[in-house]
Amino acid sequence: MNQVTARAAPLLDVTALRSSCLSCSMHQLCLPMGLDESDMQRLDGIIGRRRVPRDGVLYRIGDKFTALYAVRVGQFKTYQANPDGAEQITGFQMSGELLGMDAISTDMHQCDAMALEDSEVCEIPFARLEELFSDIPALLRHFHRIMSKEITREQSVILLLGNMRAEQRFAAFLVNLSSRYAARGYSSTNFQLRMTREDIGNYLGLTIESISRLLSRLKKDGLLAVSNRNLELLDLPALKALAAGNDACG
Structure with a gap:
C-alpha cells in the first residue's frame, strides 16, 4: 500500500486574517499570480478578509453582487x-479559487455558496478591482485567464454529466481532486473529502447509494x-484511464 501521507490543509488561524497576498501560499494560484511586489501590494490594499464557519453561507442566490471572493483557507x-x-x-x-464570477453580468449572485469546513476568504470589491485593471494590465490578463478556466470547467461538467458512465464520472471527479490538491502542494494520492457522499452524488448526478457502490468497487x-x-488513491494511472473511458470498473 502506498504510504504517502498528505500534507494536512492549514487550520484557520487568527493571524491568517492579517496576512497579505505576498505572504499567502496560494498567491501563485490566485488573482495575484504573475504580479510584481508593488502591484501585489496595490491589489492587497483593496482586499478585506472574512471568516465563514462550517455550513455558513458566504452569499445567497439573488444577493447583490459587490465583490469576488478568493478562497484562502477551507473549501466551499x-x-x-x-x-x-x-x-x-x-x-x-x-484554496486559491475565486467565487462569484457568475454574478458579474447580472450584478446578482446566481447560486448559494456554503463553507464545507471552517474557512476564510479574501473579499475583493469588484468596482475597485476594475479600477486596478486599467493600471495593471497583467492583472486584467490573469483575470481573463481565470474566467476562461471557469468556462472550461463548466464545459467539462456538462461533458461529465452528459456522456460518461457512472464509474467514469466518479473516477474523473477523483482525478480532478487529485490534480487540484497537487497544484496546492498537497499529496495527489492521499487526501480527505470535505464534501459528503450525498454532495458528490448530487454534483455527479448519481445517488448516494451509487457513490457507495462505486467506492466499494474501486476499493x-x-x-x-x-x-x-x-481516501488513498492506490493506482492513479488506472483511475485516469477509467476517467478517460479506456477501462471499465470491476
Whole structure:
C-alpha cells in the first residue's frame, strides 16, 4: 500500500486574517499570480478578509453582487435550487479559487455558496478591482485567464454529466481532486473529502447509494483505500484511464 501521507490543509488561524497576498501560499494560484511586489501590494490594499464557519453561507442566490471572493483557507460548495426546490450542486471550490464570477453580468449572485469546513476568504470589491485593471494590465490578463478556466470547467461538467458512465464520472471527479490538491502542494494520492457522499452524488448526478457502490468497487479492484472521508488513491494511472473511458470498473 502506498504510504504517502498528505500534507494536512492549514487550520484557520487568527493571524491568517492579517496576512497579505505576498505572504499567502496560494498567491501563485490566485488573482495575484504573475504580479510584481508593488502591484501585489496595490491589489492587497483593496482586499478585506472574512471568516465563514462550517455550513455558513458566504452569499445567497439573488444577493447583490459587490465583490469576488478568493478562497484562502477551507473549501466551499456552490448550489442552486431546482424548480421543485431540490438542491443542485454546481461546484466545489478550494484554496486559491475565486467565487462569484457568475454574478458579474447580472450584478446578482446566481447560486448559494456554503463553507464545507471552517474557512476564510479574501473579499475583493469588484468596482475597485476594475479600477486596478486599467493600471495593471497583467492583472486584467490573469483575470481573463481565470474566467476562461471557469468556462472550461463548466464545459467539462456538462461533458461529465452528459456522456460518461457512472464509474467514469466518479473516477474523473477523483482525478480532478487529485490534480487540484497537487497544484496546492498537497499529496495527489492521499487526501480527505470535505464534501459528503450525498454532495458528490448530487454534483455527479448519481445517488448516494451509487457513490457507495462505486467506492466499494474501486476499493475491491485495488484502485483506492477508504477510511471514512479519507481516501488513498492506490493506482492513479488506472483511475485516469477509467476517467478517460479506456477501462471499465470491476
